[in-house]
Amino acid sequence: MFDPKIVKKDFPILSRVINGKPLVYLDSGATSQKPKAVLDAERDYYEQHNANVHRGAHTLGDEATKLLSNSRKKVAAFIGGRDEETVFVRNTTEAINLVAYGWGLDALKPGDTILTTEMEHHANLVPWQQVAGRTGAKVELIHITPRGLVDLVDYENKLKNKPKLVALVQVSNALGTINPIKEMAKAAHKVGAVVLVDGAQAVPHMKVNLADLGCDFYAFSGHKMIGPMGIGVLWGKKEMLEKMSPFLTGGGMINEVFPDHSTWADVPEKFEAGTPNVAGAVGLAAAVEYLETLGMDEVRKHDEDIVAYALKKLKEVKHLKLLGTEDPKVRSGSVSFEYSGVHAHDVATILDSEGVAVRSGHHCTMVLHKALGIAASVRASFNLYTTYEDIDSLVVALAKVNKVFGK
């Protein structure tokens, strides 16, 4: 397996000093840091190739168009999808909104059910609430077990209502749970539901093969997988994308425009209105290349190792209550906890004074926190540059909380 200590050297920001201490970045679930290769790729695009795409007639325009299309090819191959099914968007949130408005508004009828889980990020819940409000459909939530797994019995029961859509998070951003998407998608398809998967926290950490997963839509962000902010992907089955209405309209997504109506470009351009984020796409392709060099199986091995180590170490810290399952085999990317008697924000501020960056709050999962009966939690989240020493630094910094609050 690769050595995260060596990998770390490729990420310039990780050598920063924060509050007089070397930065220990444990907030990769919010956004990952970027290796030099990604930063160089974006810079090279702007320094050498920048022009608008699909305009033909000059060399730079051709180069930019080719770069965009090569980036799409690389990203599509990475997830086992086809180019024409891979739509560039800003992020996971935009990808899910695209499906909500492009598919949901047309397909959902009064009384229809949208089935999702209690552990969704707001990005995979709020758009469905909005579309439900406009169509008369209703949103139903699959419960989670006290161990932080999807309650599969509850799921089976709720599938009996024949939901039109099942929207699932592959890896929970707050609990780290890896959901059994393949089995859940299969069960959903049996009752005729369309399946959308929020893969934002999965793609950075494990091999994702869409042909194997068997969903209809898959959404993820570049910035959580060591790529740039502002670029993300919606993958959709071609026949679904072709049937759907466009989400945003205007330049770049049309075939022909008449005074009173227009016709649409083929997919994926039909969903890419306006000038695309070519530099972002190029940066994302560089991130994919970086990940492929390490190997996604190795990336997942490291992820599981770090999660297991963090669970073990944090379990030994007094006053901590860890959230979610203790089995690292079905966990990825993060460990969240409550510090008994001390508010999550206070914990995070004290950790920051020791150079340790964590997230505190509800992590965009208010429904989940309510289900768990807690207001806020602290999350330490990881990526391929996270080392055992980073976890040790977290444990040492937590002792400072103890000191300040006398616990």
Added chain:
Amino acid sequence: MDLYREEVMDHYEHPRNMGEIASPDLEGRDSNASCGDMVQFQLSVEDDIIVEVRWKGIGCAITTAAASKLSVYLQGRTLKELREISEEQLIKEAIGFDVNPGRIKCLTLPVRVIRKLSEN
């Protein structure tokens, strides 16, 4: 660290003026969606002068200390004064400590409650 200095921790551990007034002249509450913190203030007012302040809530050390310090500051002030003072100045005079941008909502939660109360 500086933020959790003795004075702040003292107000957190021994918050002043906590509790409720049986029949307050003014009362209001607000919460921070991002962390679930909630603060309620109750005031007894005579001739525009605040004669009694009681507050309660759930929150982090910063919110709790800020509410406690604010409650001490409010005693004997007039509602007119509170309407005239800027939010920035009120934080400076009443609370007297600063936080980083990520924690500013913790500090302003009790201030928001009081500003709404004085305006109504």
